[in-house]
Amino acid sequence: MTKRKPARTEVVAPAVVERDQRPPIEAIRAAAFQQFAERGYPVVTVRDIMKACGLTQGALYNHFKSKDELLHDIIASTQGELERLCQQAVAEAGGDPRAKLAAFVRVYVMRHCRLRVEALVANREIGWLDAGRVADIRRSRRAIRGIVVGILAQGVEDGLFDPPLAGGRRDLKAIAMALLDQWTHVSMWYGPGGEITEEDMARLYADMALRAVGARP
Amino acid sequence: MTKRKPARTEVVAPAVVERDQRPPIEAIRAAAFQQFAERGYPVVTVRDIMKACGLTQGALYNHFKSKDELLHDIIASTQGELERLCQQAVAEAGGDPRAKLAAFVRVYVMRHCRLRVEALVANREIGWLDAGRVADIRRSRRAIRGIVVGILAQGVEDGLFDPPLAGGRRDLKAIAMALLDQWTHVSMWYGPGGEITEEDMARLYADMALRAVGARP
DNA sequence: CGGCCAAATGAACGACCGTTCAGGGGCAGT
């Protein structure tokens, strides 16, 4: 057995052969998203992506410098949008840190439910980018974590949050990481087919977060 | 530029050339763990693994049928051990669901802090296994989630837990998923070099979990 | 010392990779 590309839960057929209607650069982005999400960056070939939108391998290089740049392009765009949405949600939520936290969770979780494919790729495939390109994605991640830490710090200062201690100290960064981990990975298992809606998910996670940080009612 | 394998945050040198002391099958397992964790299954070559323990490519096939079987072997062993530890911790914790939950979190989080490499591989590389082999890993995952759901159900029944609602219903499975997500992904960012110990992490996460499910004091 | 066999070697195989590039078709402006 010398075959390669058994590839992530044996998805087989790219199927599509007819040319995508959209401008080619967007068709490529969309096809790449789908393929990366289903089978993972390193096993998806340039030929796979281009076949999926009805073109041939070489045409990719009229729109992107490399397969690596394509991945960075699609990750960076969704990551930037996410950062923008989070900032906006917090800014619009008023001064109460409880409202800020709830607004943040709502936006973050609902986006990770609705745009599962994009979130999945952005969070699972970063490691394949070369060092230069990965840096600004990580910066955006840190910025988002910073927003959460800021909300927690304000809540503690205002006497509205009473988060658990870690080794005697209040480690707000660890708590923010723990919360972000659970919000982010919703995209790994939530299915829109179930009986629970995105709205329900957002409220559930917001409740759990407020309880976890010891928010006063 | 036609090179391949820039490979996950540009780790370069396997370095080791001298033969590993241990019996070869264990040396191979150890080297594979390290390499898969650092760079990811699909970009780590058989040649990389064998060079890292001082052997040549062909020798792998005296011990494993394929690269795929090697991955399954190392994932299945740590997954099985994890399942066993979780069951044991819950069994030894007595009848109070609060103690059970705390004991579970303690074992689960501490293991994911201490054996970061193993946990990382087991959780990130599953997707590369073929359908047959991935099945029993998923069964073990479901079993572990089942333990958590069982603890929550008992806590609710005993009137000791008051978990948040999701869309009017109590969705214990969703809550268990959310909690397991945060416990599992500790292995992605916890570094033993920091000021916070594994013990602190276990307590922090146990506190957050008990608060999230509304445990009575 | 000779025979045995598990284990290791390293060349070889067939396949596929990301990327390049000469060639060509279609359509705007002149």
Next chain:
DNA sequence: ACTGCCCCTGAACGGTCGTTCATTTGGCCG
């Protein structure tokens, strides 16, 4: 009708992949 430009094609390049296999090694038993 001609030019120029954009975009696509598909063969080709140099390289790496997982796996196989004839051959060699090296330790143990008699």
